[in-house]
Amino acid sequence: MSTPWDTTYTHKSPAQRSWTEGIPQESLRFIDASGVGPDDAVIDIGAGSARLVDELKRRRFTDVSVLDVSSVALQEVRSRLGDANVHWINADVTRWKPERSYRLWHDRAVFHFLVESEQQSAYVQIVSDCVEPGGFLVMGTFAPDGPDTCSGLEVRRWSIEELSSLFDGGFDLVRGEYKDHLTPWAAVQPFTWVMLQRRLT
Numbered sequence: 001m002s003t004p005w006d007t008t009y010t011h012k013s014p015a016q017r018s019w020t021e022g023i024p025q026e027s028l029r030f031i032d033a034s035g036v037g038p039d040d041a042v043i044d045i046g047a048g049s050a051r052l053v054d055e056l057k058r059r060r061f062t063d064v065s066v067l068d069v070s071s072v073a074l075q076e077v078r079s080r081l082g083d084a085n086v087h088w089i090n091a092d093v094t095r096w097k098p099e100r101s102y103r104l105w106h107d108r109a110v111f112h113f114l115v116e117s118e119q120q121s122a123y124v125q126i127v128s129d130c131v132e133p134g135g136f137l138v139m140g141t142f143a144p145d146g147p148d149t150c151s152g153l154e155v156r157r158w159s160i161e162e163l164s165s166l167f168d169g170g171f172d173l174v175r176g177e178y179k180d181h182l183t184p185w186a187a188v189q190p191f192t193w194v195m196l197q198r199r200l201t
């Protein structure tokens, strides 16, 4: 079934999408800081056509999963990467039933679209179920002074403290930063970045 995000990816080129970036610098910086290595399982949630998967494959990560609600976005990346060994998952993350665990869950600019508390709770439950003990959640959302809509959709903006408290049933904050993203047309979008670690017990 086609989603509004399919329409966006069909009609907007990468240069017309506010979230486009070249090398995903902040994501890689946080992933590097987590200490995960090429044998660890990593999933990019709502990956769109981001180049994080390209970078992880270039670094010889062997267990990379890419999830997005848009099959058009997934097809764009698959065409770019050819026959790279990646687990492709076309799903709405809030309804997804993961069948395995991951060492690192990455989400850039996806969670802030979940504006209903039921969606946020479902997301927290899924993360808690499938990030392994000692594993990491790396997340970038619009900051409190960030945009209040994106791609015509309402968003919920988050501070470091709010994200940390949302996940504090099972995760500890390792680091949090506020960083600006520059859109392809040089507009500034303030982002909140956190890395949380799942408790061992």
Ligand SMILES: C[S@@+](CC[C@H](N)C(=O)[O-])C[C@H]1O[C@@H](n2cnc3c(N)ncnc32)[C@H](O)[C@@H]1O
Binding pocket: 005, 019, 020, 021, 045, 046, 047, 048, 049, 050, 067, 068, 069, 070, 073, 091, 092, 093, 094, 107, 108, 109, 110, 113, 150
């Ligand atoms: C603003 S884009 C960010 C894409 C990518 N993470 C990046 O950093 O370039 C948001 C992405 O989240 C996806 N998305 C939105 N809601 C989703 C949901 N409920 N489940 C899975 N993916 C979703 C969209 O299809 C889109 O690719």
